[in-house]
Amino acid sequence: MAVTAVHQLAQCITCHAWSADRSMVALCPNNSEVHIYRLVEDKWEKMHVLQKHDQLISGIDWSARSNKIVTASHDRNSYVWNLEGSEWVPTLVILRLNRAALCVQWSPKENKFAVGSGAKTVCICYYEQENNWWVSKLIRKRHDSSVTSVSWHPDNILVASTSTDGKCRIFSTFIKGVDAKDPKKESRFGELIVQLDLSPSWTFGVKWSPSGNTLAYVGHNSVIYFVDDVGPSPLAQNVVFRDLPLRDVLFVSEKMVIGVGYDCIPMVFAADERGIWSFIRYLGERKAVSSGSRYGSQFSEAFGKFYGQAKQGVSNDASETSRTRGVVHENCINSIIPLSRQGTQIRRFSTSGLDGKLVMWDLETEQDLLELLVH
Amino acid sequence: MASTLRPYLTCIRNTLDAAMCLQNFPCQEVERHNKPEIELKSSPELLLNPVLICRNESEKCLIETSINSLRISLKVKQADELENILTKKFLRFLSMRAEAFQVLRRKPVQGYDISFLITNYHCEEMQKHKLIDFIVQFMEDIDKEISELKMSVNTRGRLVATEFLKQFI
Numbered sequence: 001m002a003v004t005a006v007h008q009l010a011q012c013i014t015c016h017a018w019s020a021d022r023s024m025v026a027l028c029p030n031n032s033e034v035h036i037y038r039l040v041e042d043k044w045e046k047m048h049v050l051q052k053h054d055q056l057i058s059g060i061d062w063s064a065r066s067n068k069i070v071t072a073s074h075d076r077n078s079y080v081w082n083l084e085g086s087e088w089v090p091t092l093v094i095l096r097l098n099r100a101a102l103c104v105q106w107s108p109k110e111n112k113f114a115v116g117s118g119a120k121t122v123c124i125c126y127y128e129q130e131n132n133w134w135v136s137k138l139i140r141k142r143h144d145s146s147v148t149s150v151s152w153h154p155d156n157i158l159v160a161s162t163s164t165d166g167k168c169r170i171f172s173t174f175i176k177g178v179d180a181k182d183p184k185k186e187s188r189f190g191e192l193i194v195q196l197d198l199s200p201s202w203t204f205g206v207k208w209s210p211s212g213n214t215l216a217y218v219g220h221n222s223v224i225y226f227v228d229d230v231g232p233s234p235l236a237q238n239v240v241f242r243d244l245p246l247r248d249v250l251f252v253s254e255k256m257v258i259g260v261g262y263d264c265i266p267m268v269f270a271a272d273e274r275g276i277w278s279f280i281r282y283l284g285e286r287k288a289v290s291s292g293s294r295y296g297s298q299f300s301e302a303f304g305k306f307y308g309q310a311k312q313g314v315s316n317d318a319s320e321t322s323r324t325r326g327v328v329h330e331n332c333i334n335s336i337i338p339l340s341r342q343g344t345q346i347r348r349f350s351t352s353g354l355d356g357k358l359v360m361w362d363l364e365t366e367q368d369l370l371e372l373l374v375h
Numbered sequence: 376m377a378s379t380l381r382p383y384l385t386c387i388r389n390t391l392d393a394a395m396c397l398q399n400f401p402c403q404e405v406e407r408h409n410k411p412e413i414e415l416k417s418s419p420e421l422l423l424n425p426v427l428i429c430r431n432e433s434e435k436c437l438i439e440t441s442i443n444s445l446r447i448s449l450k451v452k453q454a455d456e457l458e459n460i461l462t463k464k465f466l467r468f469l470s471m472r473a474e475a476f477q478v479l480r481r482k483p484v485q486g487y488d489i490s491f492l493i494t495n496y497h498c499e500e501m502q503k504h505k506l507i508d509f510i511v512q513f514m515e516d517i518d519k520e521i522s523e524l525k526m527s528v529n530t531r532g533r534l535v536a537t538e539f540l541k542q543f544i
Contacts, residue, residue, distance in 0.1 A: 012499045014399070023495060030499065055407065056399065074409070100401035118403050123414045145420045164442065165420050202421075202442065215442055220396070226503070244396055262396045355500050 002283045003328050003346070005360040009037060013352040015335050016060040017069070022339055026069055027049075027352065028057040034071055034081075042139040052079050052090045053330055054229070059104035059115075066110050072101035078125070080134055095123050098147075107152045108334055114159050116147030122161050124173045139171050139190040148204045149248075154212040157182070158193065162203035162217050166332055168196040170215075170230065198225045200237055205248035205259075210344035216257050218246040223257055224269060226277045239269060239280050250336045251344040252363065253373050259352050260282070260333035266361065270372045280372070284327065284359075284362065331355035345373055383430040383437060384511050390438055391447070391507045397495040400443040411444030411494050435442055436514075437487065445495045446480070448487035451517055461524045462488060466517075478506065489517075 010029030017026050024047065026036045034050035034057060055074040062069050069081040069088065070227075075095045079090040095101065099118035106113045115123040120143045125136040144165035151160045153170075158168045158180060172187035173179075187193070199219035206217035215227040222245045228235040246261030255271040266283040331354035339348035339360065352358045363369055402408040404417050410419045425439040437448040451466070453459045466489045473479040478497055480490040493506060 058399075058401075081395060099403060099406050102401070120403075145418065146400070201423075244393065247398070264485050331498070332398075332503075337399075 002361045002363065006328055007264050007358045008356055009044060009358050010035070010356040012354050013334065014057060014330075015060050015357065016337060016350070017060040018337060018339065018350070019062055020067060021302075022065040023141055025064055025358065026060050027358070028060060028071075029356070030056065032056060032073065032075075034060060034069070034162045034254050036230065048088055050081060050090070053077060055100070057207060058100065058102050061104055061106045061113065063106045063110040068106075068110070068295060070104050070106060070113050072104035072115050074100035076100060076117075078104060091134065093125050093136060095125070095136045096138060097121070097123060102146060105150050105152060107156050108154050109156045111299060112156070112173065112175070114150040114152065114161075116150045116161055116163075116175070117336075118146040120145060120147065120163070122147055122150060122159065122171065124159070124175070126175055126178045137173075137175065139173070141169075141171070141190060141192050143167065143169065148202065149206050149217075151206045151208055152359055153208050154210070155182075157187065158212075160206045160208065160217075162206045164202040166197070166199045166201055166203055166219070168198070168203055168206055168215070168217050168225075168227075170194045170196075188191045192355075194230060194234060196225070196234070198227075198318075199223065205246065205341060207249050207251055208259075209251045209254050211254055213304070214251075214254070216249050216251065218249060218259060218261070220245045224249065224257070224277075226257075226269075226271070228275060237277050239279055241267065248335050249334065250338060250346070250349055252338075252347075252349070256369070256373055257334060258349065260336045262332045264327045264329040264331065264333060264353070266333070266336070266351065268369060283366070284290045304365055306341055328359050329353045329355055329357055379430050380515075383434075383436075384514065385429065386428050386439075387436055387514070388507055388511055390428065390446075391510065392503075394423070394426070394440040394445055394497065395493065395503050395507065397440075397443050397445060397498050399495045399499075409443075411492060412441035413439055413444040413446045414492070439482070444492060445492070446484065447491040448484040449489050449514060449517075450486070451460070451488045451521065457528065458521060458525055462521055463526070465520060465524065476477055478509070 012030040014028040024036055024038045028032050032053040032055055032133045034047040037044040040045045053073040053075055057073045058073050059072040072078040075302040078093040078095050081090050095224050097119050101115050101117045103116040112126045122139045123136045125134045128135045143163040145163050147161050147163050149162045157174050159173050162168045170193045172191045174189055189264055201220040203217050203219050215230050216316040218224045223238045223240050226237045244262035246259040249257050250256055251320050257269045259267045268280040269277055270280050271277045282308045283340040333351045336351045339350050347360045350360050402410050421442045424439040427437050429435040434452045435450045439446045451462050453462050470481055473481045478491050478493050480492045483490045
């Protein structure tokens with residue numbers, strides 16, 4: 001099985017982030033605190049509780065090299081936590097937002113971070129050495145609705161953001177003094193590079209591929225969108241899948257994406273040699289779910305009526321969902337975070353959900369997926 | 376009548392399965408607030424298309440979804456005046472005790488008999504399939520309850536009338 005470990009750490013986990021050596025995990029148990037757990041001899045011990053926010057913490061990110069934790073909350077604030085000795089010391093970041101912060105991510109070089117908010121804007125924060133504090137710059141161009149997710153391009157300049165208005169927008173966040181000037185790409189701060197209007201419904205979970213060539217995000221209409229060659233003439237594809245919508249995605253390699261969402265099982269998507277993306281299978285199941293199960297339930301309905309087993313038929317139909325497929329998560333999966341990296345490929349990742357479980361997955365046991373990965 | 380009940384309930388169950396994909400979403404209009412968007416209807420982009428499932432002219436179910444909340448309104452079959460009164464009184468009894476049910480709405484939506492309001496908090500605390508089972512079970516039980524009440528009213532009426540008229544024999 002692809003699942004290596006299942007940990008019940010809270011009643012409900014909103015978001016989580018791993019430390020650089022993957023020995024500690026910071027998570028929000030659906031309240032205004034951040035709990036940091038350390039794995040001590042197979043048991044999870046709560047090492048720190050970070051209490052500074054007033055409302056639900058919607059995003060946590062732990063930078064790998066500088067060992068800083070950034071948290072963003074519904075109370076419009078964001079804190080950067082530094083480990084000093086054995087205590088985590090918060091530094092307030094004045095985001096200048098007048099609505100909740102919904103998502104946060106460190107840039108690849110960890111000198112900036114992006115915050116998406118319910119104020120329909122994206123906020124980019126960077127550290128100002130002279131005043132010893134984090135300054136925020138708002139991207140003036142507004143979305144039409146709340147920004148649900150942000151993701152940094154590997155070049156540390158471009159940021160993609162998705163919103164509940166169905167659009168994905170890519171902005172340049174070039175800041176003089178923080179970013180090195182690139183003679184090839186002249187861009188001003190807050191310049192809208194591309195606006196992708198592919199989804200009629202809310203969009204979530206945007207991620208860039210390791211090379212930055214492909215972008216993937218999900219729509220609430222049970223579609224996942226892949227955009228290749230992001231630039232003046234992008235090539236977009238969408239893959240419609242049968243079941244409930246996804247919430248977040250992760251690029252495991254340049255050609256494979258894992259999506260997680262309301263179905264409670266991760267879904268694997270891959271691109272073939274021609275670059276056409278398609279759904280491969282669910283993780284934790286040997287073969288793809290046959291599409292005949294829906295029709296099967298109608299037939300069992302008819303038989304049920306004949307033999308007076310209609311009641312049983314309904315309950316069978318109800319259980320003919322992800323529960324019978326041997327799932328690990330019992331409720332919606334919120335986020336998927338990479339655990340280990342081999343070059344540009346990710347073999348292990350973790351998922352957390354509304355059921356309070358933190359599950360570790362390993363692709364080493366999935367032979368057919370490994371073959372696709374190596375391709 | 377039973378022949379249309381099963382497909383009606385299956386249809387509602389499948390629709391609820393798709394509609395109950397709720398997530399925590401802070402209010403866009405007021406800072407630091409978190410409100411069920413389906414009740415507020417302040418941002419049209421956060422609402423999905425409502426679905427109306429009709430069994431016949433007198434029985435229907437309206438499912439309205441938004442990003443963090445879902446409203447289910449039911450119209451129960453009322454064949455005659457007596458059922459009309461019984462339904463109104465019985466559902467009013469339940470609605471007044473909405474706290475105990477957690478997902479029940481205190482007042483039904485205009486044009487319907489009873490309404491449920493399910494928010495993302497309910498989905499976090501309780502399991503989605505159990506919530507859907509509850510709603511579908513509720514719909515089945517309502518019909519049974521109303522017919523039982525009607526039968527008991529008729530039986531009681533007959534008994535009372537018989538006793539009363541005995542004195543005139």
